[in-house]
Amino acid sequence: MNNYILKTLAYNKQVRIFFMENTDMIKEICNNKNISNTLKTALGKTVSIGTLISATLKGNQRVSIKVNASNSQHKIFADVDSMGNIRGYISDALLNEPLDTINNLSVEELIGDKGYIQVMKDIGMHSVFTGVTDMPYRNIVDDFSYYFKQSEQTDTFFSVNMVYNEDNEIILSRGIMAQLLPGAPISLIDTIKEITFENQLILSNFNDRKNFKEIPHLLFRDIEIVEQYPVQFLCGCSKEFFYPMLYSLNREELVDAYKSEKSIEIVCNVCGKKYSFSPQEIKNLVQ
Template sequence: MNNYILKTLSYNKQIRIFFMENTDMIKEICNHKNISKTLKTALGETVSIATLMSGTLKGNQRVSIKINATNRKYKIFADVDSMGNIRGYINDALLNAPLDTINNLYVEELIGDKGCIQVLKDLGMHNIFTGITDMPYRNIIDDFSYYFKQSEQIDTIFSVNMVYNEYNEITLCRGIMAQLLPGAPINLIDTIKEIISENQSILSREIENFKEIPFLLFRDIEIVEQYPVQFICGCSKEAFYPMLYSLNKEELVDAYKNEKPMEIVCNVCGKKYSFSPQEIRNLTQ
């Protein structure tokens, strides 16, 4: 089990804290893409937060997240279910944005002063909850804490630690989500936030047993559950046929007459699908 969440209770069971190890999953989602470090960070943080939120779901519930940058053409998506199945991606406009523009931006500059978070929570039985908040912090992490406070009236904090090597490849990713339970003193969330802030070195270093981390940070803590999380794209070759159908017929005819295969790359997982000249010809008949 390489990617998983530890559900814990602490401070006399007044607060629940989720600890997440998702390095392999974030590597799979982000490292295959030819995108800047800023986009990897924004996507990795969004996916990590969505994954942590899976710990709050039950049954067939699922959550879909959309981050809109100030430039409304630029969007980041993530969705997750109660089983810890996660996927995340950036939209085509952001994926194909000029590199000389994106490479010089920090996450705060990418989000801008008019970014917003939209969360759609499917609670089952046709019960859909939608929450929308602005992003005053412009850094995704604190903005999701703000979302929970404003939209769900739950004091919540997040921490996501992403470590890069000299080639801007992600080598480590971990996350924490802490929520006050009913009746807990409000100032307790500030205590948790301070402890996490003061122990960033622990969260950002290689450690043989990830389960040790909760006990390194907190004295009164109990692990109540461990469950796996995994990246699942769900793409298939068949799913991309409509994209080929949308092409100009002359393009398709030219491709099969000149025996040129066509290749489509999934923006979510990076998997490549090749369509032979004969398969392309069949689309024109």
């Protein structure tokens, strides 16, 4: 079990704290793409925040988060459900920007001063809750703490640790989400924040890697692990999903493909899976 969440209660059950290790998932989503380091960091943070938010969901609830940069074509997405299925991706326009252009920007510069967060929560029974807030911190992680305070009136703290090797590949990814429960003193969220900052070394030391299950006890007193479960990258794409994309090709191109007995291959942008459409399938589609 390489990606998982530990749900805990701490400080006399006044706060719930979720601990997440999602290194393998982040490697799968971020490392195998030819994307700039800035995008890798921004995507990794967004996916990690989404993974932590998935731990707040129940039943069939789903959440989609969208990080919108000041450039309206530049967006980063994460979709999660209560079963811990996570997918994350980048808008085509941002993905196709020249590597150097984006690499010269920090995450803060990429987000810019007009960035905003959108959270769509599908709470079942065809009911969707949408929240939008601006991004005063421009670093994604603190902006989501701000989102919860503004939009859901919940004192929440997020922390994401990502460690890179010398080839700029992510080799460790961990995160924490703390949320005060009703009646808790507001100062408790600052206590948790301080303790997390003081213990960055425990969270991000790759060489002397602590067993993740020990970490809650190393950081906080009076903490009890309530639940532990795996989370996983799941794109959820299928061949049917890509038929509309085939339709969007021009008719001549499709006719040409089946007449010359050529298959058409479409690659999923999110997971990299390849789908091949045979000449017969293309013919059926055109006729």
